[in-house]
Amino acid sequence: MIEMLDIGLDNVVAYRLEGKITEAQMTSVMALLREKIQQGKKINIYQEVVSLGGVEMDAMVEKFKFFLDVGISHFDKIAVVSSKKWIQKLIQLEDKLFKGINMKGFSTDEKDEALAFLKQ
Numbered sequence: 001m002i003e004m005l006d007i008g009l010d011n012v013v014a015y016r017l018e019g020k021i022t023e024a025q026m027t028s029v030m031a032l033l034r035e036k037i038q039q040g041k042k043i044n045i046y047q048e049v050v051s052l053g054g055v056e057m058d059a060m061v062e063k064f065k066f067f068l069d070v071g072i073s074h075f076d077k078i079a080v081v082s083s084k085k086w087i088q089k090l091i092q093l094e095d096k097l098f099k100g101i102n103m104k105g106f107s108t109d110e111k112d113e114a115l116a117f118l119k120q
Contacts, residue, residue, distance in 0.1 A: 002029055007046055011036070011076075012118055014046035023058035030066040042076040044118045048111075049082035078103040079114035 002025040005014040013032055036043045078101055080091045088105030095103040106114040 001025065004029075004032075005046070005048070007115060009044070009046075009115075009118060011041050012044045012046050016048040016050060017052060018050035019053040021052075021055040021059050023056050023062055026056075026059035026062045030062060033066070034070070037070055037074045043074055044076050045078040046114065046118060047078065047080045048108075049080060049084060049087050072098055072100050075101045077101070077118055079106060079117050080104070081106045081108060081111055081114050083108045 001017075001019045002021060003016045003018070005016055007014045013029070013036060015029060033043060078091075080087060080103070082088060082105065088107070091103050091105035095101075104114070104117055106117075
């Protein structure tokens with residue numbers, strides 16, 4: 001499930017991941033990202049990962065098609081909040097791979113720090 005969040009920052013797309021991610025949910029997030037891109041803004045992402053119960057293959061295909069279509073140049077920062085250590089390590093790796101985007105992982109106790117990171 002993807003639950004959209006309102007964190008009060010206009011240039012941030014914020015959502016919580018919990019359980020299984022469906023194609024329809026992924027499509028709705030990608031549509032919101034496209035809308036922000038069309039507004040000509042650099043986008044920041046705030047993502048809370050509670051749990052991952054799997055991702056439908058079609059959801060992953062939708063995500064890959066999106067990034068092939070729009071690229072990564074529209075993204076500035078990504079903050080991922082999770083109690084899962086392996087997710088924080090994955091974010092460190094992705095930060096090295098995707099040099100154009102500043103990515104940082106935060107523990108669930110560090111939500112305020114994640115928001116401050118996005119505001120900088």
